[in-house]
Amino acid sequence: MPNNPKTDWNAKRHPLLLMARLFIPEDSIDNNQVHISGDDAHYLAHVLRLGTGDKFQVVVPAAQEYTVVVEQISGEYVAGRIIHTVQRETEPQLVLTLYQAILKGNNFPLVIQKAVELGVAEIVPLFTGRTVVKLLPDAVPDRHQRWQRIATDAAQQSERIKVPQVHLPLPLGEAVKRWQASGSPGIIFAARATGSENRNLRNILTQLRPTNQLALFVGPEGGFSAQEAEIAVTAGLQEASLGRRILRAETAALLACGLCMYELDELVPPDETEARNAP
Ligand code: SAM
Numbered sequence: 001m002p003n004n005p006k007t008d009w010n011a012k013r014h015p016l017l018l019m020a021r022l023f024i025p026e027d028s029i030d031n032n033q034v035h036i037s038g039d040d041a042h043y044l045a046h047v048l049r050l051g052t053g054d055k056f057q058v059v060v061p062a063a064q065e066y067t068v069v070v071e072q073i074s075g076e077y078v079a080g081r082i083i084h085t086v087q088r089e090t091e092p093q094l095v096l097t098l099y100q101a102i103l104k105g106n107n108f109p110l111v112i113q114k115a116v117e118l119g120v121a122e123i124v125p126l127f128t129g130r131t132v133v134k135l136l137p138d139a140v141p142d143r144h145q146r147w148q149r150i151a152t153d154a155a156q157q158s159e160r161i162k163v164p165q166v167h168l169p170l171p172l173g174e175a176v177k178r179w180q181a182s183g184s185p186g187i188i189f190a191a192r193a194t195g196s197e198n199r200n201l202r203n204i205l206t207q208l209r210p211t212n213q214l215a216l217f218v219g220p221e222g223g224f225s226a227q228e229a230e231i232a233v234t235a236g237l238q239e240a241s242l243g244r245r246i247l248r249a250e251t252a253a254l255l256a257c258g259l260c261m262y263e264l265d266e267l268v269p270p271d272e273t274e275a276r277n278a279p
Contacts, residue, residue, distance in 0.1 A: 020043075036077070044070070052073060097216070099218070101128045109150050114257075118257040127170070128171075128224060151166050187217065199240050216260065
């Protein structure tokens with residue numbers, strides 16, 4: 001069958017770089033057939049203007065990724081056939097949870113988007129004493145849905161297999177209890193020393209090696225109060241510094257995620273990852 005002239009230019013480039021990639025639920029696949037409707041069908045048919053014979057990729061989150069060839073397409077419904085199972089190692093072994101105080105304006109969505117690109121497994125939004133954003137209970141479901149959508153889009157764009165979950169916001173005290181119950185090591189970032197001795201992040205991470213899970217707590221624009229930091233440290237979180245300058249909360253969150261991924265060996269090139277995971 002001839003290729004679709006609308007998308008023929010795709011063929012000249014690297015196929016994996018240009019193929020559309022969608023997260024779909026497992027029940028969208030029946031044997032080797034894929035059935036897509038709703039916004040995703042609209043996106044494939046009208047935004048990407050795919051036609052029969054064109055290929056795209058689908059990911060069943062936390063399971064498998066496939067290349068699919070379009071067999072039938074309209075703005076309401078797309079049917080395709082799986083022609084290839086994609087092997088991709090984009091998930092870190094480190095299960096990193098970011099407990100991030102809700103930030104003003106677009107900074108919280110920014111943190112979600114970038115943290116997902118950096119490989120976090122989940123994000124727990126926090127209400128703290130100095131959180132400026134006042135979210136009325138009625139507004140939480142919409143806001144939460146929007147945050148999850150941002151995480152899903154970022155996971156799709158950064159070629160992840162798992163979609164990190166953005167949880168419902170928790171007050172700091174409850175979040176600390178949640179972290180304790182997880183059994184994971186945890187670090188709280190405080191811009192100013194509160195009396196903890198070993199605040200050197202590299203030393204802390206070296207002592208934690210090898211760990212496959214870690215939680216990071218980052219404060220709001222005004223920081224954690226001394227009392228909050230004390231509660232967290234008493235509960236077992238280790239306090240760490242990100243250096244001598246005071247960083248904006250969004251900078252601190254993303255730097256912390258990146259540094260932990262780096263120090264715990266998650267930022268290695270893809271070929272080294274495959275070698276590391278080989279039996
Ligand atoms: N005036 C606030 C204070 O003294 O805590 C500054 C808060 S800072 C803008 C926002 C958050 O980013 C902090 O709560 C902390 O989690 C993190 N942060 C910023 N700079 C940091 C640093 N140098 N070391 C550790 N954490 C930092």
